[in-house]
Amino acid sequence: MAHSYYNQESHGPYQTLDLGPFVLDNGDTIRNLALAYATFGSLSPAKDNAILFPTWYSGTSKILEQAYIGPGRALDPERYFIILVNQIGNGLSSAPHNQPSPFNAARFPRVSISDDVRAQYRLVTEHFGIERLQLVLGGSMGAQQTYEWAVRYPEQVLRAAPIAGTARASVHNRLVVEGLIAAIASDPAFDNGWYAEPGLVHRGLRRHAQLFATKVFSSRLFEQEGWRALGFSSVDDFLSGFVEQHFLQQDPNNLILLARKWQDSDVSRNTSGDLKKALSHITATTFVVAVDEDDLFPLADIVAEQTLVPQSHLKRLSSPWGHLAIFGLDQAYRDNIDSVLKELLATP
Amino acid sequence: MAHSYYNQESHGPYQTLDLGPFVLDNGDTIRNLALAYATFGSLSPAKDNAILFPTWYSGTSKILEQAYIGPGRALDPERYFIILVNQIGNGLSSAPHNQPSPFNAARFPRVSISDDVRAQYRLVTEHFGIERLQLVLGGSMGAQQTYEWAVRYPEQVLRAAPIAGTARASVHNRLVVEGLIAAIASDPAFDNGWYAEPGLVHRGLRRHAQLFATKVFSSRLFEQEGWRALGFSSVDDFLSGFVEQHFLQQDPNNLILLARKWQDSDVSRNTSGDLKKALSHITATTFVVAVDEDDLFPLADIVAEQTLVPQSHLKRLSSPWGHLAIFGLDQAYRDNIDSVLKELLATP
Numbered sequence: 001m002a003h004s005y006y007n008q009e010s011h012g013p014y015q016t017l018d019l020g021p022f023v024l025d026n027g028d029t030i031r032n033l034a035l036a037y038a039t040f041g042s043l044s045p046a047k048d049n050a051i052l053f054p055t056w057y058s059g060t061s062k063i064l065e066q067a068y069i070g071p072g073r074a075l076d077p078e079r080y081f082i083i084l085v086n087q088i089g090n091g092l093s094s095a096p097h098n099q100p101s102p103f104n105a106a107r108f109p110r111v112s113i114s115d116d117v118r119a120q121y122r123l124v125t126e127h128f129g130i131e132r133l134q135l136v137l138g139g140s141m142g143a144q145q146t147y148e149w150a151v152r153y154p155e156q157v158l159r160a161a162p163i164a165g166t167a168r169a170s171v172h173n174r175l176v177v178e179g180l181i182a183a184i185a186s187d188p189a190f191d192n193g194w195y196a197e198p199g200l201v202h203r204g205l206r207r208h209a210q211l212f213a214t215k216v217f218s219s220r221l222f223e224q225e226g227w228r229a230l231g232f233s234s235v236d237d238f239l240s241g242f243v244e245q246h247f248l249q250q251d252p253n254n255l256i257l258l259a260r261k262w263q264d265s266d267v268s269r270n271t272s273g274d275l276k277k278a279l280s281h282i283t284a285t286t287f288v289v290a291v292d293e294d295d296l297f298p299l300a301d302i303v304a305e306q307t308l309v310p311q312s313h314l315k316r317l318s319s320p321w322g323h324l325a326i327f328g329l330d331q332a333y334r335d336n337i338d339s340v341l342k343e344l345l346a347t348p
Numbered sequence: 349m350a351h352s353y354y355n356q357e358s359h360g361p362y363q364t365l366d367l368g369p370f371v372l373d374n375g376d377t378i379r380n381l382a383l384a385y386a387t388f389g390s391l392s393p394a395k396d397n398a399i400l401f402p403t404w405y406s407g408t409s410k411i412l413e414q415a416y417i418g419p420g421r422a423l424d425p426e427r428y429f430i431i432l433v434n435q436i437g438n439g440l441s442s443a444p445h446n447q448p449s450p451f452n453a454a455r456f457p458r459v460s461i462s463d464d465v466r467a468q469y470r471l472v473t474e475h476f477g478i479e480r481l482q483l484v485l486g487g488s489m490g491a492q493q494t495y496e497w498a499v500r501y502p503e504q505v506l507r508a509a510p511i512a513g514t515a516r517a518s519v520h521n522r523l524v525v526e527g528l529i530a531a532i533a534s535d536p537a538f539d540n541g542w543y544a545e546p547g548l549v550h551r552g553l554r555r556h557a558q559l560f561a562t563k564v565f566s567s568r569l570f571e572q573e574g575w576r577a578l579g580f581s582s583v584d585d586f587l588s589g590f591v592e593q594h595f596l597q598q599d600p601n602n603l604i605l606l607a608r609k610w611q612d613s614d615v616s617r618n619t620s621g622d623l624k625k626a627l628s629h630i631t632a633t634t635f636v637v638a639v640d641e642d643d644l645f646p647l648a649d650i651v652a653e654q655t656l657v658p659q660s661h662l663k664r665l666s667s668p669w670g671h672l673a674i675f676g677l678d679q680a681y682r683d684n685i686d687s688v689l690k691e692l693l694a695t696p
Contacts (some may be wrong), residue, residue: 222519
């Protein structure tokens with residue numbers, strides 16, 4: 001299963017935990033669920049210094065490492081044992097592109113955020129023997145997983161930091177994601193997921209990338225030509241060199257699996273659809289982080305949920321990068337998120 | 349050229365002014381430019397009570413009439429002579445779908461906002477003999493035309509009200525519109541604009557409609573199920589019954605022509621790219637109207653321009669409908685915009 005993107009060279013080093021046959025919420029089964037993860041720092045003898053950080057849409061543990069971890073930073077490997085876990089379908093963990101037939105490609109089962117969290121729970125408790133996490137955090141789809149952790153396993157989560165994401169995908173958010181899916185799926189080369197090579201679907205992937213760009217960057221970023229900081233020479237140079245480049249290396253079925261999981265995200269499945277009740281289960285000290293310029297997860301949607309989370313605080317950051325601030329592309333965001341996370345980690 | 353949508357039954361009564369061969373800014377020619385318009389009220393003997401209101405993307409004079417005109421309203425036909433003018437390419441005026449071969453369909457020339465305004469100037473001055481307009485107003489692409497009028501013909505425009513639109517399309521806005529275009533153009537049935545029947549392109553038109561919906565309605569509208577006020581039973585029922593229905597009746601080449609015109613919109617073409625200088629030409633009393641929840645023309649972009657317009661005031665409205673507030677679907681918007689326009693019309 002050699003792939004030019006989903007491998008140790010591009011995203012390692014990472015380890016893989018084999019969880020065997022894994023029955024999903026919907027009753028379907030992943031025959032041999034592999035969860036890829038990377039760790040930083042050392043687990044203390046008391047196993048009381050662990051932090052869990054799941055990935056976002058189309059991301060792997062590598063960008064989390066690059067954007068958030070380092071000595072002196074909030075996620076300091078000299079102090080904490082940090083577990084970066086790759087969500088199911090991201091291509092390092094089990095995903096449509098790496099499963100053997102007949103369960104591969106378009107046949108890979110639909111996965112939910114809570115499936116991820118149940119699998120991650122086994123990694124944390126069975127594999128590492130950790131009973132309580134000092135912090136669970138994540139951005140975007142990582143925030144969805146963070147909320148699910150805090151609702152489902154309150155005993156295990158001392159602190160939580162959902163960043164630029166929600167506990168239940170809004171109707172509007174689901175529509176936006178449907179547009180992203182349609183951009184790929186409408187490419188005739190996609191062939192309902194049965195393309196011979198992912199590269200054949202490049203037109204759909206490019207359209208997906210362009211649409212993604214309209215939602216994840218703020219208008220201000222373009223007016224200020226903030227992309228120049230990354231070394232690009234024009235808007236089109238940036239859109240192709242950064243956004244298309246990011247997605248063209250990935251597998252269309254993987255992306256669509258992740259996107260559907262994103263749409264389905266909803267902690268109120270734990271409480272028969274009662275969101276208020278679900279969020280009231282959270283016992284973690286929770287810093288709900290929003291980026292003011294984020295059009296994908298607008299402030300108003302985030303605040304509406306935050307007010308339902310006991311012992312929570314809203315932390316607003318500002319960045320011309322909009323939703324993509326979570327990539328840590330600007331130093332100001334890195335400084336600001338570190339300061340928020342340090343404050344959270346310092347709470348008793 | 350019978351068409352089930354672009355006709356007097358659906359959008360009339362309207363008149364048509366034949367402007368003969370019309371040379372566009374880009375040097376190309378529309379062989380026989382027809383400008384469709386509808387008027388309300390009577391032109392005073394002194395010809396000093398005229399208001400001009402151009403159309404927005406995919407709209408015709410009919411929706412402007414329904415949403416903005418009536419006795420007791422700001423645009424009161426008992427007091428004003430109101431000219432609703434259909435922009436080039438909207439299908440009532442000359443457009444790809446109604447031109448004879450060889451200048452039809454994909455071959456219809458690319459048109460700019462300033463082409464529209466130059467044609468409308470002839471309608472106003474040559475046809476009606478009006479020297480000064482009491483007010484030019486418009487929403488979205490209508491705001492683009494309003495700005496162009498105020499910059500290009502300051503002597504003719506006493507007051508201006510650009511609503512939910514900008515004088516120069518932002519980079520981000522142009523990207524969003526590129527996504528709308530790609531949704532249609534990527535449909536293999538579009539065939540580079542040479543489809544045999546517009547109905548063949550329904551998949552592209554539907555994707556276009558869905559994307560449009562993600563940009564023009566606020567997240568709040570969906571959370572509050574505001575679409576129920578229009579009699580729809582579910583989100584999908586609303587998206588198909590309202591948004592797809594609106595676009596499926598229209599011609600794909602017409603829509604793409606309008607979208608490209610939207611992208612090119614830029615009053616600074618009058619001043620070699622100097623936006624500040626262009627806007628400084630405006631002598632009209634200008635009320636720049638923004639809808640707080642509008643993601644398509646965000647408040648920050650609108651404010652950045654408004655501060656460059658002499659004698660201008662920013663008027664902020666709020667509506668869960670977001671950008672589509674301009675359709676006048678809720679009574680609160682109609683009341684609020686009327687109050688803004690009445691205040692503007694009362695200025696000396």
